[in-house]
Amino acid sequence: xxxxxxxxxxxxxxxxxxxxxxxxxxxxxxxxxxxxxxxxxxxxxxxxxxxxxxxxxxxxxxxxxxxxxxxxxxxxxxxxxxxxxxxxxxxxxxxxxxxxxxxxxxxxxxxxxxxxxxxxxxxxxxxxxxxxxxxxxxxxxxxxxxxxxxxxxxxxxxxxxxxxxxxxxxxxxxxxxxxxxxxxxxxxxxxxxxxxxxxxxxxxxxxxxxxxxxxxxxxxxxxxxxxxxxxxxxxxxxxxxxxxxxxxxxxxxxxxxxxxxxxxxxxxxxxxxxxxxxxxxxxxxxxxxxxxxxxxxxxxxxxxxxxxxxxxxxxxxxxxxxxxxxxxxxxxxxxxxxxxxxxxxxxxxxxxxxxxxxxxxxxxxxxxxxxxxxxxxxxxxxxxxxxxxxxxxxxxxxxxxxxxxxxxxxxxxxxxxxxxxxxxxxxxxxxxxxxxxxxxxxxxxxxxxxxxxxxx
Ligand code: PLP
Numbered sequence: 137x138x139x140x141x142x143x144x145x146x147x148x149x150x151x152x153x154x155x156x157x158x159x160x161x162x163x164x165x166x167x168x169x170x171x172x173x174x175x176x177x178x179x180x181x182x183x184x185x186x187x188x189x190x191x192x193x194x195x196x197x198x199x200x201x202x203x204x205x206x207x208x209x210x211x212x213x214x215x216x217x218x219x220x221x222x223x224x225x226x227x228x229x230x231x232x233x234x235x236x237x238x239x240x241x242x243x244x245x246x247x248x249x250x251x252x253x254x255x256x257x258x259x260x261x262x263x264x265x266x267x268x269x270x271x272x273x274x275x276x277x278x279x280x281x282x283x284x285x286x287x288x289x290x291x292x293x294x295x296x297x298x299x300x301x302x303x304x305x306x307x308x309x310x311x312x313x314x315x316x317x318x319x320x321x322x323x324x325x326x327x328x329x330x331x332x333x334x335x336x337x338x339x340x341x342x343x344x345x346x347x348x349x350x351x352x353x354x355x356x357x358x359x360x361x362x363x364x365x366x367x368x369x370x371x372x373x374x375x376x377x378x379x380x381x382x383x384x385x386x387x388x389x390x391x392x393x394x395x396x397x398x399x400x401x402x403x404x405x406x407x408x409x410x411x412x413x414x415x416x417x418x419x420x421x422x423x424x425x426x427x428x429x430x431x432x433x434x435x436x437x438x439x440x441x442x443x444x445x446x447x448x449x450x451x452x453x454x455x456x457x458x459x460x461x462x463x464x465x466x467x468x469x470x471x472x473x474x475x476x477x478x479x480x481x482x483x484x485x486x487x488x489x490x491x492x493x494x495x496x497x498x499x500x501x502x503x504x505x506x507x508x509x510x511x512x513x514x515x516x517x518x519x520x521x522x523x524x525x526x527x528x529x530x531x532x533x534x535x536x537x538x539x540x541x542x543x544x545x546x547x548x549x550x551x552x553x554x555x556x557x558x559x560x561x562x563x564x565x566x567x568x569x570x571x572x573x574x575x576x577x578x579x580x581x582x583x584x585x586x587x588x589x590x591x592x
Contacts, residue, residue: 144185147173177204180565180572182552191564193546193576194554198368198400198517198563199426202477209432209473216469223465225252225458231468238475239428239439242409245418249445251455252463254434256399256425257291260362262438262457263421264295266448267360267393269455273447276391279359280316283349283392285342286329287322287370290362290397299362302369302556318353320346322367323375326510326521327529339376347386355390360421362395365411371519371559372512380415393420393444399436400517403427404478404566407488407515414514420444430474430565433467483566491515493570494562497577505584509558518562520580531558538587545586549579 151157151173152166165171173185182204183189192200202209216231223229232252240248251266253259264282271279284290288300297307298314307313323342325335330345332338350358361383367373387394396419401411405427408414412422421444425436448455478484495513498520502508509523522538524530532538539555546553554561560580564572 144173147185179203179205180568188550190550190552191572191576192552193562193564194552195516195563195565196431197426197554198405198561199431201403201405201427201483201566202430202474203565203567206430206432206474206477208477209430209470212473213433213466213470216466220465224460225463228463229465229468231465231472232463235468235471238472239424239437242475243422243439244410244413246442247418247422247439248442249440251438251440251457252468253436253438253459254461254464254467255291255436256397256423257293257296258459258462259399259423259425259436259438260290260296260299260395260397261293263362263395263423264360265457266421266438266440266444266455267395270393270444270447271359273453276356278356279392281318281353281358282316283318283320283346283358283361285320285322285363285367287324287373288362288364288367288397289369290364290399300369305369316359318349318358320349320361322370322373323379324367324370324373325376326373326512327370335376336378339379340382342375343379343382343386346383347390350386350390350392355392358390358392360393360395361387362397364397364399365401365414366406366514366517368400368517368561369556371521371556371561372514372517374512374514377415380412380417384417384419387420395419395421395423397423399423399425400427400563403430403475404484404487405515405517405563407484407491409484411514427478428474429467429471432470432474433464434461435464435467435471478566481567486568487515487566490568490570490573491518494518494568494573494577497573498580501577501581501584504581505588507584507588513562516562516564516566516568520560520562522558522560536591541590542583542587545583546579549583551576551579 151171152162174182175185176183182192236250239250268280284299290296290299295314298317321330321342323339325338328338330341332341396412398410402424420441422439429435498511507522510521513519524532
């Protein structure tokens with residue numbers, strides 16, 4: 137069915153009047169002829185209500201790993217929906233039991249006890265509760281502090297929103313701050329804040345900073361360290377190889393649980409099924425969301441090492457933590473089909489190979505464009521940091537409106553992008569081809585030429 141433009145306009149007006157869109161101001165959107173209303177999708181492309189086709193370079197907040205328009209996932213969900221649409225956790229259902237076993241099979245080490253929830257924030261809230269409750273059960277009730285890194289993102293619910301922190305997500309509306317959160321530096325070698333000059337020094341110093349924080353606060357007060365294997369808000373920050381093994385070793389030394397937030401990195405995004413496999417590190421708790429179901433439905437989980445989960449066995453040790461929609465069987469059926477597609481089509485390998493090609497092409501842009509300060513990332517989790525001066529790494533004056541202007545240019549080229557200040561983030565579906573990468577890079581090239589021409 138083709139939607140006519142008047143229908144599209146009516147939808148736009150309804151959205152502006154009634155919908156509270158995330159992180160957007162509806163008055164400004166009205167002035168700019170937004171919101172865009174997306175109607176359909178296939179592969180890496182989506183089509184809006186006016187019939188215009190777009191490449192989703194953002195991959196639906198880096199979540200649509202299997203790509204748009206997978207009818208098999210829809211069919212699996214439909215079959216489950218008509219067979220049994222829901223039954224509460226406390227019992228379980230066929231697809232949820234199968235999904236738990238599948239996640240235990242594909243995650244590394246002894247990660248094998250799956251606590252299902254519906255989104256990344258819930259998964260991280262769950263991981264923090266498990267960490268605190270674990271220490272209480274093993275006789276260390278004073279351990280409640282959680283160390284996270286500045287420039288990380290772990291979600292927006294009332295607890296985890298205080299982890300990480302980035303200038304793009306101000307938090308002051310929601311004070312007072314959640315108690316017990318301690319911030320460590322991010323191993324971002326391009327903008328090192330820990331004194332390390334080279335990527336390797338930066339990684340070592342940032343890991344040592346975590347050890348110093350544990351000692352400063354007293355190990356007997358620290359429950360967990362939480363981190364994304366590759367941090368997203370500062371633009372696909374891949375730490376040097378020393379970092380993750382050191383974090384594992386430090387956490388073991390002080391009896392602190394290591395939580396890996398694989399909400400974006402998991403399910404092939406970085407060219408391995410799970411990003412910590414790049415460093416052969418197994419966390420105590422891994423949180424997953426997004427790619428587990430390619431956002432066909434809400435599904436997420438905290439996946440816990442057997443040794444940690446076993447502490448919760450026995451009637452008196454139960455973790456009191458429940459969500460009505462968690463482990464939804466329709467979402468579980470969709471997740472199983474999604475993982476089957478990722479495996480059968482070797483999308484993890486495609487992410488590694490096409491991701492490497494994509495990064496190479498982006499690095500090529502630096503030759504012609506002085507605005508390109510840094511290109512980083514791994515697999516299909518990539519970022520370009522733009523600067524006004526390569527030597528000083530200075531950003532842009534706010535009144536130059538660089539992100540807004542670039543976004544307009546990308547839109548004219550048919551690209552959906554996510555730009556954080558001066559960082560272009562890329563996380564397209566993992567089924568992307570080299571030809572589609574060429575289209576994106578060509579469009580970025582043209583947009584940068586235009587911008588540089590305007591800036592003189
Ligand atoms: N963790 C990471 C690394 C994320 O990128 C996100 C969301 O983008 C979350 C957690 C929160 O997930 P959700 O938006 O599903 O609550």
